[in-house]
Amino acid sequence: RKEVEQDPGPFNVPEGATVAFNCTYSNSASQSFFWYRQDCRKEPKLLMSVYSSGNEDGRFTAQLNRASQYISLLIRDSKLSDSATYLCVVRVGAGNNRKLIWGLGTSLAVNP
């Protein structure tokens, strides 16, 4: 089993749709969780951190389920500009041994 697994997609949705991405992780000791966004031929950029209580930023909602070891990202009222690859990232380890494990990403295409 991969350390971090995501639906590969691609997800093709119309503008205004709600879309949800799931990500599962294998290390129960994982401590921090993130969603990064990567546009085509660009570098990844942090979209949002994922907190235990869940968090929302505008149209984006991230949730963490430690018991089931999965993270989700919900995008409401999707825009054309949301088209990108969404990368799930999990931090394991402590101190100087902290490292990030990256998923392969889920591709989203929002169509007019």
Add this chain to the structure above:
Amino acid sequence: EAGVAQSPRYKIIEKRQSVAFWCNPISGHATLYWYQQILGQGPKLLIQFQNNGVVDDSQLPKDRFSAERLKGVDSTLKIQPAKLEDSAVYLCASSLGGPYNEQFFGPGTRLTVL
């Protein structure tokens, strides 16, 4: 604030040749990372520096890849000799540190090995 700088942006070489990439992190960022991203995949960590010390190089193919960060600022990543499967984007990132340390990425170097 200036972001992470990388050069060159593109490089085409033949297999068995050598190549070097350069990265200048954001000022004050103690942690520097080199990633390899093959088309269609997520970034794969090659090496992580904390100042000028190596924290994690477990996925660095040490028979052909090397990296250094001598003064705890700039870093170089070298491949010698290159193989066809090394064709990828090489991303450099830096972060301040701390439990929720956001990584800031440079634009990457796109390497094509012919």
